[in-house]
Amino acid sequence: xxNVENVLEQLTLExxxxxxxxxxxxxxxGVERLDIPGILLTDGPNGIRYNKPDSYLPEPxxxxxxxxxxxxxxxxxxxxxxxxxxxxxxxxxxxxVLLAPGVNAKRSPLGGRNFEYYSEDPYLTGTLxxxxxxxxxxxGVGTSIKHYAANDQETRRFTEDSxxxxxxxxxxxxxxxxxxxxxxxxxxxxxxxPKLRGQHLCENSYLLQEILRKEYGYEGVVLSDxxxxxxxxxxxxxxxxxEMGSFYRxxxxxxxxxxxxxxxxxxxxHAKRVLELxxxxxxxxxxxxxxxNAHHETAREASAKSAVLLKNEQGVLPLARGAHITVVGxxxxxxxxxxxxxxxxxxxxxxxxxxxxKEYADVVYAPGYESEQTDAVLIQxxxxxxxxxxxxxxxxxxxxxxxxxxxxxxxxxxPESQIDLVNAVAxxxxxxxIVNSSGAPVEFRQxxxxxxxxxxxxxxxxxxxxxxxELLFGDANPSGKLSETFPIRIENTPAYPxxxxxxxxxxxxEEILVGYRYYDTKKIPVQYPFGHGLSYTSFTYSDLRxxxxxxxxxxxxxISLKVKNTGNRIGxxxxxxxxxxxxxxxxxxxxxxxxxxxxxxxxGETKExxxxxxxxxxxxxIPHLHRYAVESGEYIIMAAASSQDIRLSETIxxxxxxxxxxxxxxxxxxxxxxxxxxxxxxxxxxxxxxGITENHFMFPILSSIIxxxxxxxxxLPKVSPDGEPISIPKLQRCLLxxxxxx
Ligand code: GLC
Numbered sequence: 001x002x003n004v005e006n007v008l009e010q011l012t013l014e015x016x017x018x019x020x021x022x023x024x025x026x027x028x029x030g031v032e033r034l035d036i037p038g039i040l041l042t043d044g045p046n047g048i049r050y051n052k053p054d055s056y057l058p059e060p061x062x063x064x065x066x067x068x069x070x071x072x073x074x075x076x077x078x079x080x081x082x083x084x085x086x087x088x089x090x091x092x093x094x095x096x097v098l099l100a101p102g103v104n105a106k107r108s109p110l111g112g113r114n115f116e117y118y119s120e121d122p123y124l125t126g127t128l129x130x131x132x133x134x135x136x137x138x139x140g141v142g143t144s145i146k147h148y149a150a151n152d153q154e155t156r157r158f159t160e161d162s163x164x165x166x167x168x169x170x171x172x173x174x175x176x177x178x179x180x181x182x183x184x185x186x187x188x189x190x191x192x193x194p195k196l197r198g199q200h201l202c203e204n205s206y207l208l209q210e211i212l213r214k215e216y217g218y219e220g221v222v223l224s225d226x227x228x229x230x231x232x233x234x235x236x237x238x239x240x241x242x243e244m245g246s247f248y249r250x251x252x253x254x255x256x257x258x259x260x261x262x263x264x265x266x267x268x269x270h271a272k273r274v275l276e277l278x279x280x281x282x283x284x285x286x287x288x289x290x291x292x293n294a295h296h297e298t299a300r301e302a303s304a305k306s307a308v309l310l311k312n313e314q315g316v317l318p319l320a321r322g323a324h325i326t327v328v329g330x331x332x333x334x335x336x337x338x339x340x341x342x343x344x345x346x347x348x349x350x351x352x353x354x355x356x357x358k359e360y361a362d363v364v365y366a367p368g369y370e371s372e373q374t375d376a377v378l379i380q381x382x383x384x385x386x387x388x389x390x391x392x393x394x395x396x397x398x399x400x401x402x403x404x405x406x407x408x409x410x411x412x413x414x415p416e417s418q419i420d421l422v423n424a425v426a427x428x429x430x431x432x433x434i435v436n437s438s439g440a441p442v443e444f445r446q447x448x449x450x451x452x453x454x455x456x457x458x459x460x461x462x463x464x465x466x467x468x469x470e471l472l473f474g475d476a477n478p479s480g481k482l483s484e485t486f487p488i489r490i491e492n493t494p495a496y497p498x499x500x501x502x503x504x505x506x507x508x509x510e511e512i513l514v515g516y517r518y519y520d521t522k523k524i525p526v527q528y529p530f531g532h533g534l535s536y537t538s539f540t541y542s543d544l545r546x547x548x549x550x551x552x553x554x555x556x557x558x559i560s561l562k563v564k565n566t567g568n569r570i571g572x573x574x575x576x577x578x579x580x581x582x583x584x585x586x587x588x589x590x591x592x593x594x595x596x597x598x599x600x601x602x603x604g605e606t607k608e609x610x611x612x613x614x615x616x617x618x619x620x621x622i623p624h625l626h627r628y629a630v631e632s633g634e635y636i637i638m639a640a641a642s643s644q645d646i647r648l649s650e651t652i653x654x655x656x657x658x659x660x661x662x663x664x665x666x667x668x669x670x671x672x673x674x675x676x677x678x679x680x681x682x683x684x685x686x687x688x689x690x691g692i693t694e695n696h697f698m699f700p701i702l703s704s705i706i707x708x709x710x711x712x713x714x715x716l717p718k719v720s721p722d723g724e725p726i727s728i729p730k731l732q733r734c735l736l737x738x739x740x741x742x
Contacts, residue, residue: 001283002036004275008268010034016264016271017254020236022247025226030278039281041144041188041223041244045100045116046338046461047345048086050093060348061089062295062462063338065302067101068439069458071118071128071483072533073306074574075598079131082302085295087139092290096281097142097188099342101129103176105152106440106484107514108499110409112154115339115439115459119483120515120530121593122172126179133184140284142187142277145180147225149173149207150508151192154408155500158228161195163507167586169196170621170628171512174211181216187277188221191240193228194506202229208239221277237262241270292348300351300463304470305572308456309478309534310444310486316431316452318474318536319391323361327354328368328382328425329395329418329435336397336437338459341405351465353395353435360473364389368425372399372415379417379424386425393472394422394451397437403459408500412443412490419446426450435468441486444527456482474536479572479598481533481642485515488527494518516643517589531576531593531642537567537603541575544639544648551654553630557613561639561648565601572600575609578643579617580636585660588620591638613637622660629658664736666729679735686731 008016011031018029023038030038043049048061064070064082073079090098102116103125111117118125133143150162150173164173180186189212191202201207202224212218226245229235233256235243243249256262309317319325332354338344357363366382369375386392396418402409413419426432432451436442439459448454455471455478457464470476487493494510494517501507513521516530540563547558563573575598578591594617597609618635619628631654638649664672664679673679674687 001279002034004272004279007031007034007036007275008272011271013257013264013267014250014254016267017250017257019271019274020241020253020267021243021250022245024247025245028242028274028278036275036278037282039096039278040094041097041099042095043099044343044345045102046343046459047347048089048093048095048098049342049345050095058344058346059093061345062086062292062299063345063347063350064299065306065461065464066115066338066343066439066459067118067128068115068484069306069456069460069480070302071124072308072458072480073302073598074124074481074483074596075305076128076131078302078305079128080135081298083132083135084139085298087136087141088288089290089295090136090141091139091286091288094285095141096285097144097277098136099144099146099190101132101143102146103129103180104147104149105172105514107152107508107510108408108493108495109412109441109484109487110490110499111152111440112403112408113339113341113405114484115403116343116405120485121483122175123179123593124483124596126176129176130180130183133180133186137184137187137284140286142281142284144188144190144223145177145186146190147192148177148189148201148212149192150196151194151201153500153506154406156504157193159194160501160504160506161198163197163505165508165511166623167621168508168511172514178216181218186220187280188223189218191222191224191228193225200228200230200235202240203231203235203238205238213239219273221273233262236270237266241273296349296463299461300466303457303460303464303467304476306458306480307460307467307471307478308458308480308482308532309471310454310456310482310528310532311448311451312534313452316391316433317455317472319361319472321360321473323390325357325361326364326366326382326386326389326392326425326429327357327395328366328386328392328421330367330369331395331397331437332357332365332393333367335465336399336459337461337464338400339403339405339439340400343405344400347462350462351467353465353468356466356469357393357472360469368394368421369415369417372417374417374420379421382421383424383428386429389429391431391433392425392429393433393435394418394425395435395437396422396442398439398442403439409440412441412487414442414447422447423450433472435472437464441484443489444486445488448527477536477569477571478533479535479574481531481574482528483530485519485526485530486528487519488525492519492524492526513589517592520643521590526644529642529644531574531640532645533574533642535567535571535573537565537569537571539571539573539601539641540564540566541639541641541647543608544637544650546637546650546652549650549652551618551652553615553657557617557637557652558610559595559613559637560608560610562606562608563599563601564606565603568603570600570602572598573641574598576640576642577611577613578638578640578646579613580638581618581631581633582636583633584620585631586620586622591643593643618654624662625660629660630654630656631658631660632656664732666732666736668732670732673732673735679738682735682738686735
């Protein structure tokens with residue numbers, strides 16, 4: 001294998017410049033003269049999308065559940081298993097880097113690519129993304145964590161300018177990237193299309209250099225999203241290593257080096273990283289077959305373990321084998337398994353729900369709808385079929401036209417054809433069960449009251465057809481829990497009505513209050529909360545124990561909890577740990593997810609789970625300190641079955657060395673000094689010196705009071721020890737420096 005430094009020394013400037021741009025749509029350049037090949041990068045997050053040269057259709061690959069439902073498994077092991085099959089298929093097709101995972105924020109359920117992103121919670125997103133990245137790279141296939149960053153909508157994504165305050169940027173947009181950089185070291189990072197604070201992300205030196213390189217210590221390749229490099233030279237000057245999606249700007253970069261606009265040493269850095277990526281790819285390459293059947297089984301398992309049982313009134317589910325049931329909805333025979341855009345795949349085999357449901361029961365089927373528009377004939381036919389059967393299963397969901405890269409949804413409504421269908425069959429059968437396929441939340445408010453059960457399959461991939469049948473009839477026990485809140489209606493959501501902005505101004509008005517951080521803090525009712533999911537059994541929590549009730553910087557908090565299966569069948573429970581800081585200096589969400597664990601329990605079985613929290617579970621980003629810090633004070637540790645189902649909690653006191661509060665200046669009032677423990681003692685001395693009683697200074701207009709008491713102030717020596725005249729600002733400066741006047 002070649003030595004990067006040796007190769008670099010032999011390269012001409014042109015060869016180095018060529019390493020900084022793609023050779024074609026999916027390949028990098030190599031160095032032909034030295035027999036160093038380019039490498040192949042391709043999508044996607046929900047299965048391999050690989051087109052052979054000149055073929056329109058991608059090669060067959062396994063369509064796995066999309067991130068937005070896979071994350072509802074909260075299952076690190078399952079993420080690893082899915083990543084392994086994707087790595088094997090990459091090796092099979094000779095793909096060196098998979099352009100995944102997507103980890104962008106879910107400011108609104110309308111986000112067109114929410115289906116491709118894990119969760120509204122950045123900790124859950126970052127943790128699962130790190131598992132995927134680590135696993136793929138362990139199997140010799142690189143990844144590209146995307147889209148870096150604040151690319152949280154599809155509307156005007158090539159031109160919009162994200163205006164994000166620093167805390168939101170850090171705690172929401174960047175947090176998944178930060179977690180991944182610590183845990184998984186992705187071979188590449190994909191810089192996004194939009195601008196951030198006026199600078200395109202492919203040339204955004206704050207993000208690419210200050211944060212990614214200096215703060216995160218990232219050493220891999222920064223590549224652009226396809227054709228996202230607007231100013232080529234500026235981009236490479238500010239941290240972009242590899243321009244993808246356009247491959248005709250070599251001269252621009254060459255002449256920039258020759259003119260001295262960009263130093264050759266900068267080009268050397270970029271070329272070196274790309275050579276390192278090529279080397280890692282060649283070292284990781286394996287000639288392998290792909291076990292398509294095993295992969296299909298994994299896709300089925302992943303769908304069954306991710307699906308979320310949102311509602312199950314009167315235990316209508318699981319249905320009995322041999323039941324006489326009606327199945328309605330086109331998605332029962334043409335399942336909606338993925339979103340639109342670059343993550344599309346060509347699945348080798350897709351399980352048809354109707355086929356597998358028929359293996360369990362005596363089924364009458366009616367399509368119910370052909371499109372989003374209501375068809376009265378189809379509805380009438382479905383209502384007729386729904387009479388006198390034990391239950392009706394209605395397949396609902398979005399389509400890959402409404403949930404797709406390149407556009408955001410205009411509303412969260414189910415199509416009118418589906419709403420009319422549900423209401424029609426509910427009119428003739430009391431046991432209506434919804435099987436929903438959508439990559440992001442939909443409004444259930446128009447049908448929720450008419451249905452007994454809702455099983456959310458998400459965009460469940462090619463195995464969801466068998467998975468939903470197993471779940472409906474109890475061969476599988478639902479264990480998924482929502483990784484994105486289902487709001488009651490779009491008007492209740494954090495970014496409404498500002499999302500997706502207008503013109504190119506995209507302002508994150510909701511700031512850090514994204515998802516449950518918003519609903520729980522502002523006590524806004526939701527349809528189904530973050531972390532919610534039912535099972536066919538039940539669980540109790542007990543014995544929440546903390547290793548200590550006092551914590552200091554750098555110390556870890558060990559937590560243990562007992563979980564018992566109190567039902568009559570085996571099941572898996574996802575326990576969530578939230579931290580709340582009720583009296584924080586700056587506003588914080590009412591609670592934040594900081595750890596989670598999934599445990600399988602037999603009927604009657606109890607297990608003890610153990611997790612650990614470090615400073616990152618208590619800290620938050622303090623803009624004027626330019627870093628995360630932990631505030632002294634009280635924190636509540638919650639063990640929960642969902643963000644709104646807190647089972648047990650304990651309080652700890654954190655004694656921090658961090659001083660978060662903004663230092664005062666002479667322009668703060670004396671009352672602020674008086675009321676702040678950092679300046680309280682000196683301030684009181686000054687008051688005594690001035691003969692002014694404390695109660696004069698409990699009001700915010702202190703300076704004017706002091707000025708009114710000017711005689712007292714003037715009684716002071718005319719000049720202070722350092723020769724300056726005594727004045728209010730002078731007084732305050734002395735307080736600041738904890739320095740007495742005489
Ligand atoms: C797209 C997407 C990105 C994808 C790339 C290659 O525009 O934004 O996610 O990986 O192009 O298809």
